[in-house]
Amino acid sequence: EVQLVESGGDLVQPGGSLRLSCAASGFTFSSYSMHWVRQAPGKGLVWVSFINSDGSSTIYADSVKGRYTISRDNAKNTLYLQMNSLRAEDTAVYYCARDGYGTYDYWGQGTLVTVSS
């Protein structure tokens, strides 16, 4: 059974940093590209970042470019999102999602990031 389990969400002050993790199991993690998608409270879904299967290619939404870094450790079956210079508007539930080629075929349960003083 495919499982994606996010962790690392927390309350952080504006300008602070946080690293999210997504532990994958039930599939060959190293064969799949992965994404981070976020959802602000009461709002819709927004794509944040992409990484290909071997980590050699990454893409970011303009809103997070230069502040966020996506990475992965295929030996540990784990996806990461390093978030720096956090702003109030980054407050959201962050989901990791598996890239099923032209789709998100599996999602994690999400982890809440709150940016507030």
Add this chain to the structure above:
Amino acid sequence: DVLMTQSPLSLPVTLGQPASISCRSSQSLVHSDGNTYLNWFQQRPGQSPRRLIYKVSNRDSGVPDRFSGSGSGTDFTLKISRVEAEDVGVYYCMQATHWPWTFGQGTKVEIK
């Protein structure tokens, strides 16, 4: 970015009655490989999104056959033939033909 526009944004439905959600894209979603990467997701209250439909009309395993997807080019529809109580939630269309992948605003389905 490709703009995905859903309507309606709120859809009160009587149990057992049909429901239909429209999703329109600002550009054709036909990929150069010939596929149309239009997906539908359901998000029940307090849950993470769940894929229902991929490539316009392919239903995921475990998804009831009362859900169906159709459309082409820039115009797509999700239909629920007979709404059940468990269908309450927000439904999103999403395109993955063009980078960045983008979602519609979501349609909230509730029971009258």
